Amino acid sequence: MRHDLKRGAMLLASAMLFTAMVNGLQKVTGPRLPVLEIIFFRNLFSLPFVMMIAARTKMTLKTRHFGGHLMRSVVGLASMVMVVVTVTRLPLAEQQVLSYTQPLFLVLLSIPLLHERPSRHRWIAVFLGFCGVVVVAMGRDVPKVGVVGAVAGWAYLVALAQGAVGALTTMQIRQLSATESSTTIALWQAILMTIATAMPLPFIWTTPQMGDALCLVAVGAFAGIAQVLQTEAFASAQVSAIGPFAYSGLLWAALIGWLGFGEIPGLAMLAGGLLIVGSGVWMLRHDRPQRPAPALPSTPVEGTPS
Known part of the structure; x- marks a missing residue:
């Protein structure tokens, strides 16, 4: 594989920009449209781009593990629902920084599910990351009592849970990658998620206004x-080298939140975000794999447009 650090970094940062958008x-459409309707259009209009990626390699839907693809899609769909729910109720930068807890949960889940023994560096990173979560939680600028405070606290917990669900999704992809190609995984994910979200549409359908309809098309596109750019980024350079540039998503989220919604991150959010991002970079730099890992299909970073 070629290694073009500059190209990979620019592509990954650009992917994070589109994910933040x-x-x-x-966040714009969330208050007026059902969550599953938004996710349906996201999957429907992103499907051509997934097909574009798959067309560059051997495109096949043949699989020996349909159940694994089905379960991966269910978990991935749950993650997408959590993202829409939380971006609607929390500042974009706060939701984004909480999504960066995914590597921390990945370490914790690897113990019972993969029987791994995390290194000392990983445990330090987990400790620092969850310290950051505590800092962000203590500094939330929301009412501490009443209905509004309860809703904000509930959304905060969902955002944190989304990090755990995202980690579970990553583990499922790793397991499928042992026997399935990345394009097969990506294709089944896109197809199954589109079908799953289409089924309840007759019961929840809300006709979007012209502005919302354009937003839905843009969400999918x-x-x-973002998926194409992320795929190109990891094809251009080693993950351990360009991985930290994924955290540029926090900058884009803060900028969009400020310009589009008047959201100004507080000091606690910035300090906690620094700890969470720092823990992720720590793991990337101090605990690199000893042998190449199976190629993973590119998915949006919910925390990833999870």
Whole structure:
């Protein structure tokens, strides 16, 4: 594999920008449209971009593990629902920084599910990351009592849980990658998620206004573009080298939140975000795999347009 650090970093940072724009548009449409309707259009309009990626390699839907693809899609769909719910109720930058807890949960889940023994560096990173979560939680600028405070606290817990669900999704992809190609995984994910979200539409359908309809098209297109850019980024350079640039998503989320919604991150959010991001970078730099891992299909960073 070629290693072009500059190209990979620019592509990954650009992917994070489009992912942040997806979350911003979901925040716009979230108060007026059902969550599953938004996710349906996201998957539907991103499907052509997934097909574009798959067309560059051997495109096949043949699989020996349909159950694994089905379960991966169910968990991935749950993650997408959590993202839409939380970006609608929390500042974009706060939701984004909480999504960065995914690597921390990945370490914890690897113990019972993969029987791994995390290194000392990983445990230090987990400790620092969850210290950051506590700092962000203590500094939330929301009422501490009453209905508004309860809703904000509930959304905060959902955002944190989304990090755990995202980690579970990553583990499922790793397991499928042992026997399935990345394009097969990506294709089944896109197809199954589109079908799953189409089924309840007759019961929840809300006709979007013209502005919302354009936002829904853009949500899917931007999610697809982010996936293409992320795929190109990891094809251009080693993950351990460009991985830290994924955290540029926090900058884009803060900028969109400020310009589009008047959201100004507080000092506690910035300090906690620094700890969470720092823990992720720590793991990337101090605990690199000893042998190449199976190629993973590119998915949006919910925390990833999860």
